[in-house]
Amino acid sequence: MKFIFADSLDYVDPAFDFIADRSPAERQPYWDDAYPHEILGYAPYDGVLVSRGIIGDHRVKGKYTSSQARRFHLVGARKFLRLDKPQFKDLDIFGDCGAFTYVQEERPPYSATEMAEFYDECGFTHGASVDHIIFDFDPAATGMAGGSDDAKARFDITLENADAFRREALAMDASFKPLGVVQGWSPASMAEAARRLVAMGYDYLALGGMVPLKSPEIKLCLEAIRDVIPSSTRLHILGFAKADDIDGFHGFDIASFDTTSPLIRAFKDAKQNYYLPGDGLALRYFTSIRIPQAIENPKLQRTVKKGIFRAEDLVAMESAALSALRAYDAGGADIDDVLQAILIYSAALVEEKSYAECRDSILLARLAVRYRETLMEKPWKQCGCPICATVGVEVIIFRGSNRNKRRGIHNLAIYHEHIERLDLKRAVHRPYDLSRSLCATKR
Amino acid sequence: MTYLAVCARQSDEHQVLTFAATAGDILRFATIDRIGRSAQGVLSGFQRPQVAAHIREIRDYLEKPNAVLPNPIVVAFIQGVTVEAREEGSARLQIDVSSGAPGLVVDGQQRLSALTELDRDFQVFVSALICRDEAELRRQFVLINNTKPLPKSLIYELLPSVDDLPPRLSRRSAAAEITARLNYENTALKGYIKQHTMPEGSIADTVVQKVVMESLSNGVMRELVRMPKGEDRCVKIVSNFFDAVKRVFPLDWHGHKPATSRLLHGAGIQALGDVMEVLAQRADARSIDDFEEGLACLKGRTAWTSGEWHFGDEVRRWNGLQNINRDVALLKHYLVGVVKADLRRRAKAAPAPLLDGLPDA
Ligand SMILES: [Zn+2]
Secondary structure (H helix, E strand, C coil), rough: EEEECCCCCEEECCCCCCCCCCCCCCCCCCCCCHHHHCCCCCCCCEEEEEHHHHHHCCCCCCCCCCCHHHHHHHHHHHHHHCCCHHHHHEEEEECCCCCCCCCCCCCCCCHHHHHHHHHHHHHCCCCCCCCCCCCCCCCCCCCCCCCCCHHHHHHHHHHHHHHHHHHHHHHEEECEEEEECCCCCCHHHHHHHHHHHHHHCCCCCEEEECCCCCHHHHHHHHHHHHCCCCCCEEEEEEECCCCCHHHHHHHCCCCEEEHHHHHHHHHHHHCCCCCEEEECEEEECCCCCCCCCCCCHHHHHHHHCCCCCCCHHHHHHHHHHHHHHHHHHCCCCCHHHHHHHHHHHHHHHCCCCCCCHHCCCHHHHHHHHHHHHHHHHHHCCCCHHHHHHHHHHHHHHEEEEEEEEHHHHHHHHHHHHHHHHHHHCCCCCCHHHHHHHHHHHHC | CCCEEEEECCCCCCCEEEEEEEEEHHHHHHECCCCCCCCCEEEEECCCCCHHHHHHHHHHHHHCCEEEEEEEEEEEECEEEEEEEEECCCEEECCCCCCCCCCCEECCCCHHHHHHHHCCCCCCEEEEEEEHHHHHHHHHHHHCCCCCCCHHHHHHHHHHHHHCCCCHHHHHHHHHHHHHHHHHHCCCCCCCCCCEEEECEEEEHHEEEEEEEEHHHHCHHHHHCCCHHHHHHHHHHHHHHHHHHHHCHHHHHHHCCCCCCCHHHHHHHHHHHHHHHHHHHHHCCHHHHHHHHHHHHHHHCCCCCEEEECCCCCCHHHCCCCHHHHCCCCHHHHHHHHHHHHHHHHHEEEEECCCCCCCCC
């Protein structure tokens, strides 16, 4: 089972100075920054997926700047992602249209020909056909029953595009592997789409529209699809948001899936921000400590504009929290004192009040419980990955992209190992076993 | 706190004095009050929030041993000060900080914030303005902060002659230098670029700078500029490209202005900048002939001076393209698409180089 990381310019600045809290003045974004496979020194994934929608163009607003987009088109995916080194040559580069970026449109903005040319010119190893997301999932609908007119129109568009896309790829003798995308409004309609894609000649299918579905619903779809396609047909799950449940998907013979979830969770999840291997085949999660930049955080800035806090006072609370945490990490502070310093600042952030006014708040109390666990366990000391080994306690601080994305990249490393441990077909490879078992004995 | 200050005769209603102090001392007698409203909706304070990036840039500068900061921090008082006049326009200024800082920083808060982070004994001038009430003080703030900034194109033109700039400006400076050379040396664009000092030019200097800056940061010039005589190579490649443009579209170029030909217009120049990149990076074009060969496929498929552009399902009259992001992107996508398709076609048509590597080939 291949874990493909869905990239969206997820890089960090290796020269970032955590104490001064800044990049060198001469830093040039992208050029001086490091992708996960660069900062770690190895790839924490089996491949990378780049969505056309993330790159963007005049029709779809992407995440790339226009000059980055232009460079991507000119030099191709592998060179742009800096995977053009011998040690990364076996990494796959998947492409899809990023159907979420044009869900509102009646038709996808890209033609099958255009996408095939794009994948071919930019050196993708795998390219997904041009799909159109279908909403209103109905797990109970049987056969081709159910489905709104819009859903049926999108179903047809997706299949017509898949047919044209495959012919186009064959005609141009494309160097990428075409994947036919499955879209449907129910397990049965998805199975029908999969059956037709196989009839067209596809032997690698990608399941689209999985992002809003819960794990049991995804399993229903997989079951229905597996029932009607040959066992040799490979399956990919596009945008697999439930990546942490992957061990429950073993029976479906998934060849690959892409997700960005371990990275995103580092700064989008309320609680589960930092991953460690847990008991058996599970993962264990920790809450990161939120200490945002006082003069950059929009919420704190609002309190200043409204006259609730003075910026100078927020800056003082922020720096007290940071130094307390660092002192604690160095063994020079008591856990209650650190927690106190952090909560004083958190009060401004979560309650927009001074700590004295809201020390009994439920939100703060909940935060305190989770922070205490993180502080007690010091998970950053239990990981030997190049990020934790280099930046230590900074990785657990929820603050700015350089800490947050480093934590996300650490999560990718832990997650990749997790997949490899689950994947019994592959050799077991656990680079950090030693440091982990050392910590386990200490505990 | 007591300072010996110099007074200036300016107004009967206000007293204006100046003296030197460190950032630490200034913050003892003045606060950076920001605009806000009390729970009753009463407006208080007046400063915008600090801008972190700006503060950093100032701090980077001030850390240098040769840094100077001749312009003063302006602090206004409505109370807490006594001025005792002395001879020859000087005065003894006493500030009472026993019940907090009475002064308010009216101008220079970013500089002051940068100074407080500085690990250096550095004095700045303080201009103290003594006002009769808060309303007057707010009025002064608006007046002081409402000065018109210098025109951008003048600043950009001055940049190449200024050393030791922050990186943001030095990148801009390199592009400004190449743009100026294109305008004054013997190049395809000589005299065509409208600059502060070349008002008769027609192509906006900011547009040419944009093309150059893009290329320097993410395109072909990024590599060229690092080679020996890098800047000459950059000037040369742009010049060669536009010489080729003139050859391919002579009637749309000569005798035209941006208003009469989209070829000399912001949208056209920027879109052509992308075409230059494609040809330079995908087809290794460097000479006028190389570029001309790559541009030839656009003949008959453009509407620079009349007719219509056909962008897939969108049709635009020739002058319906404006220098706005969307239109520029649309034109780029179209031109680059035609050129890339042509490159693909020619690559397929070319027979495999069978004799490659043989001594006679
Ligand atoms: Zn780690």
